[in-house]
Amino acid sequence: MVLMFLLSGFLITAFLMTIAKRITALIRTFRLQSLFLFFYTLSMAIAQKHIEFFIVSVLILILKVGIIPYILTRIVRRINVEENLELLVNPQLSLLIALLLTYFSYLFTYHIMPFGMSLESAVFVVSIAIICIGFFIMVSRMKALSQVLGLLTMENGIFLAATAITGGMPFFVEIAFFFDIFVFVIIIEVFVYKVNHLFTHIDISKMKSLKG
């Protein structure tokens, strides 16, 4: 039952992220999704009684719910991005595309796991859908920061897929993974500052010509 709540929570937050109009709203929704991910790993940890899962869930809580959104909001505050994100497609159409992506991920799962819908394959469908939607967020946005958030959403989906198929990756892979993400966000922070300093904006559509 808790799992049902969490799965629908994942889907709803992913859909909210496709239509979020402001960057702070996007970050807040990402934080909510990571919170759902934390509860998901926590419930798995309680079910399987692995100490490693507890550590992983606490890491999710610290990194993805705490530090990464904080860093992103700090970037937003410091470089004064205008709040409005330009969407390439209008909200209704992007919701429709997200819906189609969800359906395709279901078809995909149905082809590789043709033995009925168990709970694991439901989690797998949701995770593939989140990966696709994260990719869609990256493609459909103009601002560099929202592309970072799309990538982080994809990462959430990949984590979910990994736990759905294998019941959790080895502990050290997990740790390395988190460290990677953390370093990635730090680098992106520096990079965005640099881009902003050079170009005075972070709009991708205006970055077509080279600048020395």
Add this chain to the structure above:
Amino acid sequence: MVLCAPLVSGFIRKIKNNLRMRKGPSVFQPYYNLIKLFSKGQIVSKHASWIFTITPIIVLASSLCVCFLLPIFQPAFSLNITGDLLAIFFILALGRFFLALAGLDAGSSFGGMGSSREMFISSIAEPAAFISLFVIGMNSGSTSVVAVAGVHLFRVSTLLAGLAFFMVTVAETSRIPVDNQETHLELTMVHEAMVLEYSGRSLAAIDLASHVRQIIFFTILSWFLFPFLNDAQWQWLQFPFKLLFISTVIAVLEISVAKMRLFRVADYLGFAFFIALLAAVVACMGM
């Protein structure tokens, strides 16, 4: 159920006032209002036709009629054969149609504006409502009310449809992100503008009808949100708690968000529509 309908409204108002650190009127204030209005005479505009006088009766009758179709306490007491979710919605839509006509009928500019806004909102709220009802119908096997109210299945699709239906409920019961019940400012009122011309007994009938409509929506919403609490014999005990929970959530939502512009409502209800559609897709997947 009709008797406790104003209590829900009074309760929501009380919670809102308490959260704003005010004292607020008593929970029974809607009853006092109704009694006061029923004992007063009414004024009918001389430009109004028979539609204006007949509308309060039709609106109240449609709400009460739906009340009889809902199996709340005992499935056996409701009109089992005719009870269908779509029928419920069409009966409620009949009441709303006449209310919109009456808003136009009196010939005041506010009434016409209120009618046009109300029809605008309800025409985009209805697809979302219907699709989420179809989803719960798919999960329970039929759209008959008794079957739907008796589902014990807890599924992702039911939850998603429940969220969509919640968003529709907020719009249909004219709560804050869409409409504001407390205001008579001409720019913001939707439902209030439509009934502005009414007074006395007719206004009391329309008020009572909207309280009843609200409790009907909350009941249907409770089937979505609490499928694990649908035992028939404990319903008399569980039902008040469900209503309490839903009205608390609505009250907290109402004081914590600002009212949307009218054209943002289209986006909001569009989101509800797509969430309902997602629920339908998820239900097709069998989750």
